[in-house]
Amino acid sequence: MKKFLALVLIAAAVAFLPSHASAVTKMKLAYVVPEAQSTHVAAAKFFKPYVEQHTDGEIIVELYPNGQLGGDRQVIEAVGLGTIHMTIPAVAVLSGFDPHFQVFDLPFLFKSRQEAYDALDGELGTKLNELLPPLGIKNLAYAENGFRMITNNRGPVTKPADLKGLKIRTMENPIHMATFRALGANPTPMSFGELYTALQQKTVDAEENPIPLIYTSKFYEVQKYCSLSGHVYAATALLVNDDWFNSLPEKHQKVLQDAAKIYRTEQRKISAQQDKEMIESLKKNGMIVNEITPSEKKAFSAATAVVYKEFADMVKGGQELIDLAKK
Structure with a gap:
């Protein structure tokens, strides 16, 4: 009888546990930067x-900087597959x-950070975000690495001719490679870690990097x-596995979206200050740093105009995206 009574009391206690009690998710967030x-x-x-605060500790964010879980491409693939959350x-x-x-x-x-923010947070960013769910990914916000600058051991870069024959590491990115080819350099793609x-x-x-x-x-x-060329504005994106995000309660989805917006604002401020x-x-x-003036930049823009045509021809709807970015 005592045993039966104990079981009844346990069952009653369980029935009164809050229904929202849920398992803690350890959310992996990985990136290559230090x-x-x-x-x-x-x-x-x-x-x-x-x-962590706004999910009452139901989501614990584990940070993995320094490429601990792989390079950008590997980690994006892992987020698409769901083996890493973000x-x-x-x-x-x-x-x-x-x-x-x-x-x-x-x-x-x-020409400025604000121009980039307007495009990323506006129509252009929205249009590109729509391409990600078929890859198993959702973008919560765009942040930044900042404008990319050129470093080398030969001398200051002030005109396209200064890049002639220079073996420059670029990302495995066709537009970056086409840009440096147009400027007379020899682009050599390799991972950041190397x-x-x-x-x-x-x-x-x-x-070249921010x-x-x-x-x-x-x-x-x-x-x-x-050389402060500012030749490309480098954005970053807060990518999350789409299925995992959609499986969360709506209140937690909102927390992640709000956190991403706060992150975007604060990260951009820190980035500009760090520059x-x-x-x-x-x-x-001991580095010798030189500005490339707006008038000097005109020669670089003219030399790389061919890259815009290449992109517009290569990508379906490319010209429409260029127009949106410029708008």
Whole structure:
């Protein structure tokens, strides 16, 4: 009888447990950049705490910086398959999954950060986001790596002729490669993880990246000159596995979307601030930094105009995307 009574009491207690009690999900968020770079800083300071607090700890965000779980392409594939929940890659890498994303990589497309934000957060960004669910991915927001700059060991770059014959590492991105070919350089694609060693061993003479990546990767140890070309604005995207996101309760979906918007705003601020501070730090570490003036940029724009035609011909609806970006 006592045993029966104990079982009844246990059953009653279970019945009164809150129905929303759910298992804790450990959400893996992976990216290639180091801890000092704005992507990680904002993820640790804003995205992770917001998600954990507003889901009452039902989603715990585990951060994997430094390419711990693989390069951008590998991790995007893993998010599509659902083996990793989220990633924040360079948008340029998405062009390997859908060529329409190459529109962001067109040279000298945006003159300022604000122009880029208007395009990314507006019609252009929305149109491109619609291409991702068939890949098993959803984009929650666009953030940034910033404008890409050229570093090399030969001398300051102020005109296209300064790049002639220069073996420059680029991403595996057709538009980036076409841009440097148009400028007379010899583009050599390789993964970011191999780049420092390649510069050290002089496998390549030059590279191009946003300032925070140049500084946090200590490229000043193996490169003498940094030219502020701003030839491409590099966006990032907060990608989540589409099925997993859709399986979450609506309240948790909203938390992730809100957290992504906060992350976007704060990360962009940190990125812009890091650009200023890190240019000064590059100089202190012995790098010779030169501006490329707006009038000097005209020669670069003219030399790379052919890339716009190539993109428009190569990608269905390419001209429409170019027009949206410029608008």
